Amino acid sequence: MELFPSLSFSVLCIQILVGLSKATILFIVASGLTLILGVLRIPNLAHGSLYMIGAFTTYSIATAFSQSNLGFWVALLLAPLVVALIGLIMEQGLFRFLYKRDHLMMLLFTFSFTLVFADLVKLVWGSDYRSLAVPKIFQGSYLLLGMPFPRYNLFLLLLGPLFAAGLWYLTNRTLLGKISRAAAVDREMVGAVGVNVNLVYAAVFVLGCYLAGIGGALVAPTQNISQGMDHSIIIEIFLIVIIGGLGNVWGALLGAVIFGLTDAIGILVAPQFGIVFPYLAVITVLTFRPKGLLKSIW
């Protein structure tokens, strides 16, 4: 404790909670990426762009409804649906014709989408950054252990387990989830027992994009909504998915928690080098478990 005078117990606790609340958003976005990666085998670089579109759309919808107190909530409902619709168009219009191509082709193809989407966002929203107020009921802070903790972060903190439970239910208890788990390993055989795998792929792709949209909507009140947020998130969530185990939703959860915590604690311990800590964690994990912490589907 003498080494870091600022590192009191309560500060540490609050910082951990902040880290976990950030991990919620990372988890939601990364779970979408890993679902698409695991079931469809598409390394979708445009996932970060969809997240960015989700954030900008949230800004626009929330602003349009700004007279009412419900602006953000309407946006949280609608913006992910807009992103899901874009996903549906991408999948039905292009991706479904390319499933037989190799992964490198897919990677390049999704990369081209990141360029298209970046320009699209610039076209629609201009190159200024936007910012969105935290919704009314979550403005201000609670006092935890004598320290202020933003109410909105508490909201995020509660959402995390909710989404984890929802995704668990989806993958383990619903027919779509069970079929997806089978199709991730043996697409051909799933077809041979009468399942139209194309529909399953479309559903999973759209669901993954929807999750990117939710992440974008949730992050909108917490930071500047700007060009370039697609790049920063795509790097983070790819690393999360890699350290968790490709295609594994629980791996995404674990990776997001590791990423969120090391980021938050890093800022506390060495503010000027804070950003390095998550990457050190990634390197450490990959040194000992090159295929990720949990079972990779690939």
Add this chain to the structure above:
Amino acid sequence: MLDVREINTYYGLSHILFDVSLSVHKGEIVCLLGRNGAGKSTTMKSIMGLTPPKQGEITLKGDRVTGCPPYQMCRRGVGFVPDDRRVFADLSVGENLEISARPCQGSDGWDKERVYGFFPALSALDRRRAGVLSGGEQQMLTIGRALITNPDLLLLDEPTEGLAPIIVEMLEEKILELKASGLSVLLAEQNQNVALRLSDRAYIIDNGHIRYQGSIEELRQDEAVRQKYLLV
């Protein structure tokens, strides 16, 4: 039931099936005999739509089904039991059956209970991961998985390969039971003993060509043909 006319199937550039024709009538067990690499599995996969033939025609119950994708073949009543079993290893036995269940037109359709009644050994394994089952259990599961799609025609690719004699005997009984219930079966076999015991008619395939066809009685008499195409 099934009519395959002069199909030609390729893997990439290599030509595997040459004008293969065969037919299966309702309620019949027909075997497709041949050595390793003769083209039995390829024929099965071609019928199922997994490796669509480049030329030729396949009709099922009077409908032309050439080029139908596998899921449509399944929904039209073809159950597929691949040679390498391919259970969904990460799913439980019960889940394997659940995702394969298709509604059936008649009243006495297959559901999970009926599959478990048919293979009692499976019912105790309902929650077990399919990947950890023994070979015999996996084979029961693949057959159960095909049955729960409510097929009229079952494509069985070497169902007894690599299994203990007691399991082979049990499976043979079950296959005859299925036949008695009106199901048609196309059975690919290397093992002529199994084939001779179960089948009504036989085709022999060699190097992608159908070399022989006839009733099982004729084949049993015809030592020369069996010598030529089946003994190693």
